[in-house]
Amino acid sequence: MKIVKELPEIFDEFGEQRRKAFLEIKQYKEKGMPVVGMYCAYFPPELAIAAGAVPVALCSFSQETIPVAEHRMPKSMCPLVKSSYGFAVEDKCPLFHFTDLIIGETTCDGKKKMYEMMSEFKPVHIMELPNCPSERGYEFWRQEIVRMKEKLEDFFQVVITEEKLRQAVHLNNRIRMSLKNLCDVMKLDPAPVMGEDIQKMVLGSKYRFDFENTPEIVEQVRKQILDEYQKGKKLGERVRILVTGCPIGGDTLKVIRAIENNGGVVVATENCSGVRSLATMVEEDTEDIYGAIAKKYLSTGCSIMTPNDNRIDLLGEIIDEYHVDGVVEVILSGCHSTGAESYYIKKFVNEEKHLPYISIDTDYSTADMGQIVTRLTAFIEMIQTEKSDNTNQNVDIDYCYKIVLSEVNAGSDDQHIFQKIWDYVGIPVCSYDEKGKLSAGAQEVRMEVCKDKIERLRVDGSGKLVAGIPENIPRTNVEKILNILLKGQDMRRQLQRCGEKKNPDYLWLLSEDKELLKNICRHIREEATLAELGYDCEGERVFVYGLQGRDQRCKLIELCHTCVQRIDSRVLVGNGFQEMSFKEDNYKMQSQILQIAAHTKEKVILIENYYYELAMKCIAEESEGRVEYEKELDALKVGGKDLQDTLYWYLRMKRNISCTAAKLKIHRNTLIPRLEKINDILELDNLDGKECEKLLVSLEIERMKNNKSSEKQ
Numbered sequence: 001m002k003i004v005k006e007l008p009e010i011f012d013e014f015g016e017q018r019r020k021a022f023l024e025i026k027q028y029k030e031k032g033m034p035v036v037g038m039y040c041a042y043f044p045p046e047l048a049i050a051a052g053a054v055p056v057a058l059c060s061f062s063q064e065t066i067p068v069a070e071h072r073m074p075k076s077m078c079p080l081v082k083s084s085y086g087f088a089v090e091d092k093c094p095l096f097h098f099t100d101l102i103i104g105e106t107t108c109d110g111k112k113k114m115y116e117m118m119s120e121f122k123p124v125h126i127m128e129l130p131n132c133p134s135e136r137g138y139e140f141w142r143q144e145i146v147r148m149k150e151k152l153e154d155f156f157q158v159v160i161t162e163e164k165l166r167q168a169v170h171l172n173n174r175i176r177m178s179l180k181n182l183c184d185v186m187k188l189d190p191a192p193v194m195g196e197d198i199q200k201m202v203l204g205s206k207y208r209f210d211f212e213n214t215p216e217i218v219e220q221v222r223k224q225i226l227d228e229y230q231k232g233k234k235l236g237e238r239v240r241i242l243v244t245g246c247p248i249g250g251d252t253l254k255v256i257r258a259i260e261n262n263g264g265v266v267v268a269t270e271n272c273s274g275v276r277s278l279a280t281m282v283e284e285d286t287e288d289i290y291g292a293i294a295k296k297y298l299s300t301g302c303s304i305m306t307p308n309d310n311r312i313d314l315l316g317e318i319i320d321e322y323h324v325d326g327v328v329e330v331i332l333s334g335c336h337s338t339g340a341e342s343y344y345i346k347k348f349v350n351e352e353k354h355l356p357y358i359s360i361d362t363d364y365s366t367a368d369m370g371q372i373v374t375r376l377t378a379f380i381e382m383i384q385t386e387k388s389d390n391t392n393q394n395v396d397i398d399y400c401y402k403i404v405l406s407e408v409n410a411g412s413d414d415q416h417i418f419q420k421i422w423d424y425v426g427i428p429v430c431s432y433d434e435k436g437k438l439s440a441g442a443q444e445v446r447m448e449v450c451k452d453k454i455e456r457l458r459v460d461g462s463g464k465l466v467a468g469i470p471e472n473i474p475r476t477n478v479e480k481i482l483n484i485l486l487k488g489q490d491m492r493r494q495l496q497r498c499g500e501k502k503n504p505d506y507l508w509l510l511s512e513d514k515e516l517l518k519n520i521c522r523h524i525r526e527e528a529t530l531a532e533l534g535y536d537c538e539g540e541r542v543f544v545y546g547l548q549g550r551d552q553r554c555k556l557i558e559l560c561h562t563c564v565q566r567i568d569s570r571v572l573v574g575n576g577f578q579e580m581s582f583k584e585d586n587y588k589m590q591s592q593i594l595q596i597a598a599h600t601k602e603k604v605i606l607i608e609n610y611y612y613e614l615a616m617k618c619i620a621e622e623s624e625g626r627v628e629y630e631k632e633l634d635a636l637k638v639g640g641k642d643l644q645d646t647l648y649w650y651l652r653m654k655r656n657i658s659c660t661a662a663k664l665k666i667h668r669n670t671l672i673p674r675l676e677k678i679n680d681i682l683e684l685d686n687l688d689g690k691e692c693e694k695l696l697v698s699l700e701i702e703r704m705k706n707n708k709s710s711e712k713q
Contacts (some may be wrong), residue, residue, distance in 0.1 A: 021056070021207035022094035028054050028100045028209065034156050037099035039084060040107060041272035041300050044145060044293050046282070049168035049211070050160045051152040055098075057206040059093035060084035061250025063364035072117065079363040085272075088118055099157055105129045107122065107304045108337060109634045125151050133305050134296055142294035149290075149441055165289055166228040171211055173281045178215035179205060180278040183223045186267040187227075188235055188449055189323050189426060189470075192229040195243075195266025196256050202273065203249050214257040225472055229449055235265055239383045240323055242344065243269040244315060245330040246338050251364040253328050255372065262377040263384060272300050275322075276314040283662065299536055310346050311341075320423050326383045326658050328355045333363045345672035349591070351655070354385055354687075371372040399693050400424065400481050404488035405615050414440035418489065422446070426470055429485060433463040441466075456482050458489060465489075505576030506583065507553065508590050509542040509560070513569035517542050520563050520571065529555050541587065557604060564603040572597070572605040592617065629698040635681050644699065646674045647682075651696040 025035060036048040037058045045055035065086025066079060072089070073082055087093035096102075102124045104115035115124050129142050130137030149160050179202055185192050201221065208214050214468045241264045243256060248269055256266050268275045280299055283292040301311030312573045318324070331339050342359050349357040357378045362368055403424060407417045418429040418441050428450065430441025447453070450468030454475070457464050467482045469475055511517050521537050522678075524530045525546075530552065536543045547553060553576060560571050574590045596617060636643040646664065653659040657675070661668040678684055687695065 050164040059087040252406040508574035652696040
């Protein structure tokens, strides 16, 4: 198939690929090629390809065959199972008709019984799937994959060599990567095409048996989408929806259509064949290819696994990367595992990601279409209202500064920091080395669609940063953020040089106890590993020089702990720096931190533990002490004792209940009622991440004021 058509025609052609596959599979059979039928994403099709067979996904997404299946199956059973069995028993699926061997797996109870019934009229091999994605589960699944390989060899009288298997793995990785790259175009905001069109491509690719050419065809479609996007062909502003839950296809596409016909666009799907499963490849450069296959397919985030933490992690990644505004979960009637797990999905989406969530319980019939459309339309309108309220808000440069500062101090690399900036404000940033080679940054697709860009050389001349200017963001804001990123890179370079290089560093020790500093200096002279250090003792401060890297600093910290062990004094240990010209500025910064740490019980204060407080102090000073949430904070004071302190640490701990309870040294059952009371006063659950950061800054300013008042008293 050559890409010489308009995009809608291409999408429709992939959507019709299953019907074409009926004729193709007959031709393969006439040539003597065996056919392996599969229903589940846990089966590795690489095994079938390596055996010289054609792997085919069998029919399972239509209401048409369910009445026949219900003659033998309970009506309460999952429609996917009933549809699959109906197609098989009625011989309405040509793919099933030409299949030589069916591969089943022990996922849900309904499927297991279906395979039993199916084996009455078709050869079926069952792969025993572990219930837990644990190390033991992985070892068991690896054994099952080897057993599957032996079954194929015996059934088709072939030999699956490791070379053939590795070739099949490489081919399937190419197909997956091309589809993953295609799905990535939906990260663009606004979206370039409808989500149903992408689904047609992904689902239709399962019925393309010209495996070698599939990656090239999909890549041509991706490029055509981007070319048209740059020419201005895009959807416009729509609510960006993630569809999760049970498999989507055939009659269940009604949910996607209901979303996209009423103001939304499905930017991603999260299920056993969704974008995240496409992004996970089989490791090719490994001695144990069977282990690599087992690892990839066991990572499928299906609700039949327990615990299914992997699905939560995958869901969170998709929400961040695809700029999701809301989550719709599709639960097929009778699918108890997905239905039970929806509690955790809703909790994660609402409480961790602070996004709206709705579940759609449905089957393959059209009887509930009116209700689905009504509910999803209301859901989308609610999100549209919230988005319109925030449309004219300016980028919070202080928050961007905080992102960069905190990530640099946490040791994050450029890729992670650029992703954080993208997640917050939607500005793509790339880093290039001195040869112009991309070293880190937003994915290519994000930068391609920006009509204008800004470049800045790094301070040390080792390359440059490039930021794209999205249509909805002023150029001045992009310039400010780029300058913040350059400062952050320079800061990290200084920290790395202090901690890793063996060139001598300078360092400050500060204390209000002059005798303590003299004692520390005496111990420096006596300690063999520190004796070569030089120092100048100047009253309440000591300037140390000749420090050789991180190890010596750690030794100095140990010495300080020894010296303050039995006295009621404290000392601040600075971080290393190499330029003598920074001496007084560095001292001023550390003096500020010593004041900030005035109320701590720590006897040895490490400067790196207080960068956050220093940043908050700077932001507070720039805001001239203005408290943005003054009325709300006053309401908390009236509401009860400890509410302000509880809210402060809850926000500091990124709204993690367990960490907050540990920090406050209270039980979570004591904390939760406090948070409920705070929520009644502030409507905390309705605040997004940006608002919470502003609220935290207000609390910091309030705490600083209280500290100053107590000092005066």
